[in-house]
């Protein structure tokens with residue numbers, strides 16, 4: 001399937017950003033600025049829906065990728081539900097108009113308060129990751145006179161072939177339980193009478209550029225579903241998780257939605273329950289960029305640095321995972337010489353580096369630069385490190401834009417702090 005609006009134009013920017021005047025936008029809203037293109041998000045979610053059309057499948061968008069309310073609302077309008085991992089994400093999803101029944105709750109550590117809230121609002125399903133959690137959900141549901149619907153998150157022990165820090169499906173990882181443990185839960189499910197244990201879940205990792213590990217994990221899950229079915233445990237839901245990778249680097253090949261849907265359809269042929277998918281990155285990453293201004297050029301003894309006004313606290317991925325993000329000078333080469341820079345932010349850490357040895361048209365102070373692929377795991381992983389207020393977020397649609405989160409003010413950043421004058425004994 002051709003992804004039209006995230007295809008890069010001759011100026012290096014995705015199609016979805018071509019109509020908006022990014023220089024005027026930066027002048028009006030300041031930098032650094034997260035910019036999300038609504039048409040690109042719409043195209044992705046529709047593309048995935050179409051690819052899954054032959055299956056009884058639902059999309060549960062992983063809110064952690066980008067929890068901005070406007071992004072969630074857009075996805076909700078296109079029929080997506082949500083995969084959440086905290087009470088905060090639950091509230092975000094509900095506020096964006098996502099029906100509680102279309103929400104699944106994942107994560108290795110759910111607090112009693114979060115479990116109770118999820119039951120109270122009537123979420124669709126818990127993805128349970130440990131025996132302790134299963135016991136807690138039973139206890140809380142019983143006390144409320146409620147019944148929880150749940151899936152077991154299986155750890156299929158496959159290598160997702162991605163960065164170690166975002167690989168989740170190996171036996172040594174903290175996520176999910178072994179098939180042996182899950183089998184024992186099903187055999188003993190009468191012990192948890194207020195938990196309707198009738199689903200399987202997996203999520204083997206993120207930014208998967210090959211579908212082979214997905215196929216392998218799906219095969220293990222499918223064999224287990226058939227085994228459970230034969231043992232009289234009807235399985236109503238199979239959640240295949242998220243993880244579909246995107247193209248961060250021009251020329252990189254990422255799997256497309258049809259190949260992915262095809263892998264799911266083949267592995268789960270004959271399954272008559274509901275299939276859930278939990279993509280985060282694939283729906284939003286390429287629909288976003290960080291618009292940032294060059295502060296200065298610095299020529300060191302060994303390297304040339306381009307210092308931007310965005311930093312690791314606005315986009316942590318390069319520091320945390322050595323991730324590549326394409327970087328584009330707005331305005332193109334404009335007759336400038338190609339220059340090789342270490343592209344960095346102003347934060348006081350060597351790790352505050354977006355790219356090493358990257359060749360760009362020579363940039364001067366004040367030039368605008370876009371860091372691509374910043375629609376996922378950028379703002380959502382942001383912090384105020386170095387006391388830098390959170391940037392604004394805007395959504396563009398054609399030539400128009402709307403501020404979807406205003407820039408954090410100094411007062412907001414400092415709000416809640418107070419001098420140690422009110423001493424108490426706990």
Ligand code: LLP
Pocket residue numbers: 062064065083106107166203205206207241242243244278279280281282317321376377381
């Ligand atoms: N479902 C579960 C249970 C997850 O833990 C995740 C992501 C997803 C779905 C969505 O995965 P996606 O489709 O976005 O790959 N901060 C890292 C990514 C961490 C992903 C954590 N879990 C990064 O910037 O690459």
